[in-house]
Amino acid sequence: MTPKVLFADVSFDRYAAASTLPAKFGRLIDRSGLSEKVGGKWTAVKMHLGRNMGYTTVHPIFIKTLTDRLTSYGAKVFVTDQSVSDAQSRGYSPDYFGCPVTDVCGVTGKYFYPREISYKTFKNVDIGGNIHDADFIIDLSHVKGHGACGYGGACKNIAMGCVTDRTRQQIHRLEGGIDWDGALCTHCDACIDGCGHGANSFNDKDEYKIFFHHCTFCQHCVKVCPTGAVKMTDDRYRDFQTGMALCTKEVLSSFDGGCAYFINFLTDITAVCDCWGLSTPSLVPDIGIMAGDDIVAVERACIDAIKHENLLPNSLPVGVELGDKGHLFERIHGKNPYIQLEELERLGLGSHEYEFEEII
DSSP states (O other), rough: OOEEEEESOOOOOOSSSSSSSSHHHHHHHHHHTTTOOOSEEEEEEEEOOOOOTOOOSSOOOHHHHHHHHHHTOOOEEEHHHHHTTGGGGGGHHHHHSSOOOEEETTTSSSOEEEEEETTTTEEEEEEHHHTTTTTEEEEEOOEETTTEEEESSHHHHHHTBBOOOHHHHHHHOOOOOOOTTTTTOOOHHHHHHHHHHSEEEOOOOOEEEOTTTTOOOOOOHHHHOOOEEEEOOOOOOOOOHHHHHHHHHHTTTTOOOOOOEEEESSSSOOOOGGGGSSSOSSSSSSEEEEESSSSHHHHHHHHOOGGGGGEEEOOOOTTTHHHHSSSHHHHHHSOOOHHHHHHHHHTOOOOOOOEEEEEE
């Protein structure tokens, strides 16, 4: 059967609370079938709580709607993220939610279950203990762009948010694809001047370094280098997406079949990740909320709904121009966002096919 994706559209037909997105979200939860699945179970609501001056994470009113529903279904609920140190100051309060708000690896960051993996330099998936010990996981994600992989949604929320710093670092080490030969370099700075994204620099040892989160693989640094010291070797951002998919599979393997549900918010869709601790204007108008038990179908439906034709004015830094091919996120970051979905599907975690059920 084609996976079903529940869709609560942000559009409304009258000025009434029942017609707005939070009310529709409540009806989506009721329609999700969670009431029959979470009773008596420790249920982790994994989300990104944001940091610093960022204000475009999922609003607390939606989390309250979800935790109230889950509690009424008999679930033992807690909200969790990689770090919750400033959650309360940002409005994510256990008093408001009526449930604990806790770090995935405990307050010390040392509570985890190690798993071994073998993908290039990616060797260790350390699953946060509070994720591993839960009976059910709700992957609640804020959809946005991402410099390292083009798109951040449900897969990234699990792969980078349910694990230790060691695992995140190993996934990030998969980035790359541009090499520098110090013997050929004259330090003319043509590569630095040719980068429009602030992605490269020379360190205090005069070694060339690239911050691949900013890099769009436009190859300007390669093209302007007069000596061939900078060379393109591979689009290794694909390895980063593969690493995220592998990590997601390991985390989800901690749960029995049918004990994971995915909710993606397509509101305040910005160009970069919430981990930056800042917010920029939305790239496109708000779309709504999508949910289902097939991570690939939900992610695919979300990416498909975000179109470059709907790009809003002033949503990108002054002077930044879009690329001319691919999805909007690829035009911004130079990275195909669908690769992580292809890897998830290859790993048996879901299907690219989907059909909508709209929540009225």
